[in-house]
Amino acid sequence: MLNITKEFPGIIANDNITLQLKKGEIHALLGENGAGKSTLMSVLFGLYQAEKGEIRKNGQVVTINNPNDANALGIGMVHQHFKLVDIFTVLENIILGIEPNTMGFLKKKEAREKVMALSKKYGLMVDPDALIEDITVGMQQRVEILKMLYRDNEILIFDEPTAVLTPQEIKELLQIMKGFAKEGKSILFITHKLNEIMEVADKCTVLRKGKYIGTVDVKDTTKEELSKMMVGRDINFKVAKEEKEVGDVVLSVKDLSVSSKIHKKDVVKNVSFNVRRGEIVCLAGIDGNGQTELVDAITGLDKTSSGSITLSGEDITNASIRQRSIAGISHIPExxxxxxxxxxxxxxxxxxxxxxxxPEFQKRGFIKFDAVRKYAHRLIKEYDIRSGQGPISITRSMSGGNQQKAIIAREIDKEHELLIAVQPTRGLDVGAIEYVHKQLVATRDAGKAVFLVSLELDEVLNVSDRILVIYEGEIVGELDPKKTTAEELGLYMSGAKRDVLKEINDGK
Incomplete structure (x- = not known):
């Protein structure tokens, strides 16, 4: 990609950027949220057309007007926000657009065999008949990767591929990427996670505020150097927090069970725990072990099948979402x-x-637009939310990380007693992660209760005051982050530790 310039109203997203990718190379693209990484890849995939510059493949200038052109050139992309049809099955999504058919009749059997063979070969096990709306985000990620493999693409673009995966899934994906490179496929890999770049990438190109900063050989650099290139300052990777006295119970969950939307079994089974003022309690677990359903029940997005939820002593088990919000729940959703x-x-x-x-924002049913604009300006400034046109930017046009900052700003700024933060740093760069962690600690220090749900082991161990581990819908352990290790936590998360405890209790 030579001298690529791409503009949007009020912003130059890519300012004269050159990027070169070799066959069999894993090339990382690093930059803050809104640095222009996804935009550059969308130009390569034909979703956007650049105002200036050209793209060459094997030395030849190519024109990519749309994703079909990109696919024809062997370029595939896994998007940060998945491009899947919710009401279609996994199989239908994978073959969508290139359905195998004879005289107009769909040959699903052959497609299914190819998909299952690919999923087995690369360890991306999926249920081909599950509806997209019923599977976890981690599973949807696998579907996106299989979509690309099904099309036999040779240049693979991964936009934040690990943002939605568990530590174990990340390990597997990085191995899969190395395998792709060995097979001669070339990978462009957008990520904010410096550990991953150090582990799999051959080269790393850094963008900052739409401009090209430089390309380095990964073996000759360090995490600290890369983060400094990315944000222009030193980053503190350790979360600074002092010991706090915990106060009264804010959230109390007793014997809570939640039924699955797919089958009639309970996915959350008799779960009980408390979260007190002045503490961050983290729910850790591998994706798909009931975290989503548990949070949905607490926030009112889903009904409970039994048990009770109380907030500051008030029973909210059957309250509406707005009632819970007014009662003092803030929710950063998954x-x-x-x-x-x-x-x-x-x-x-x-x-x-x-x-x-x-009353601050409406009078007699009419919105006070000046008050809304003033409030938006304050939050944009305080939380460093970047967008082309400030408060009037259409939210869809913003980068994923800045969309996340907008939610965090809204939820932390409103009156609340309990902050439920589900993977609040997903898809954020190191600078923004540092900022979010400070906000969580500040919320705790202000005497609020924080219930954090995270798949990131580093985040779980660094930020929390108490760790609850969920496995197959049950709380299988309560750990002190100061006294545990990532390995021990991993054993609880995989269910191995629970089995050991069960054997001890059974007298084996």
């Missing part, structure tokens, strides 16, 4: 697009979604 934002609203509208009915 899926920012589905439950966090209205993508086609302006940024300022999204920032008052939880509060527009309050």
């Amino acid at each position: 899926d920012r697009h589905k439950h966090g934002l209205v993508l086609d609203y302006k940024l300022e509208d999204n920032l008052v979604l939880q509060r527009y009915w309050q």
Whole structure:
């Protein structure tokens, strides 16, 4: 990609960027949220057309007007926000657009065999008949990768591929990527996770605010040097927090069970725990072990089948979402697009979604637009939310990380007693992660209760005051982050430790 320039209203997303990828190479693309990484890859995949510059493949200038052109050239892309049809099955999504058929009749059997063979070969096991809307985000990620492999692409673009995966899945994916490179496939890998770059990438190109900063050989650099190139300053990788006295119980969950949406079994089984003022309690577990359903039950997105939920002594088991919000729950959801934002609203509208009915923002049923704009300006400044047109930017046009910052700003700024943060740093760069961790600690220090759900072992061990481990819908351990290790935590998360405890209890 030579001298690529791409502009949007109010912003130059890519400013004269050159990027070169060799056959069999894993090339990482690093930069802060909104640095222009996804935009550059969208130009390569034909979703956007650059105003200036050219793309060459094997020395020949190529024109990529749309993703079909990209696929024809062997270029595939796994997007940060998946491009899947929710009401279609896994198999239907994988073959969509290149359905094998004879005289117009779909040959699903052959497609299924190819998909299952690919999923077995690369360890990407999926249920081909499951609907996308019923599977976890980690599983949807696998579907996106299989979609690309099904099309026999040789240049693979991964946009934040590990943002939604568990530590074990990340390990597997990185091995798969190394395998792709050995087979001669070339990989462009957008990530914020410096450990991953150090582990798999051959080269790393750094962008900052739409400009090219430089390309380095990964074997000749360090995490610290890369983070400094990315944000222009030194980053503190350790979370600074002091010991705090814990106060009264804010959230109390007793004997809670939640039924699965797919089958009638309980996915959360008799779970009980408390979260007190002045503490960060982290729920750790491998994706798909009931975390999503548990949080949905606490926030009102889903019904419980038995048990009770109390907030500051008040029973909220059957309260509506708004009642829970007013009672003092703030929620940073797992899926920012589905439950966090209205993508086609302006940024300022999204920032008052939880509060527009309050006297500060409305009078006799009419929105006070000046008050909303003023409030949005304050949050944009305080939380460093970057967008082309400030408060009036359409939220869909913002980078994923800045969309996440908007949700965090809205939820932390509103009156709350309990902050439920589900993977709040997913898809954020190191500078933004450092900032979010400070916000969580500040919320705790202000005497609020924080319930954090995370798949990141580093985050779990660094940020939490107490760790609860969930496995197959049950709490199987409560750990002190100061006294445990990533290895021990991993054993609990995989269920191995619970089995040991069960054997001891059974007298084996």
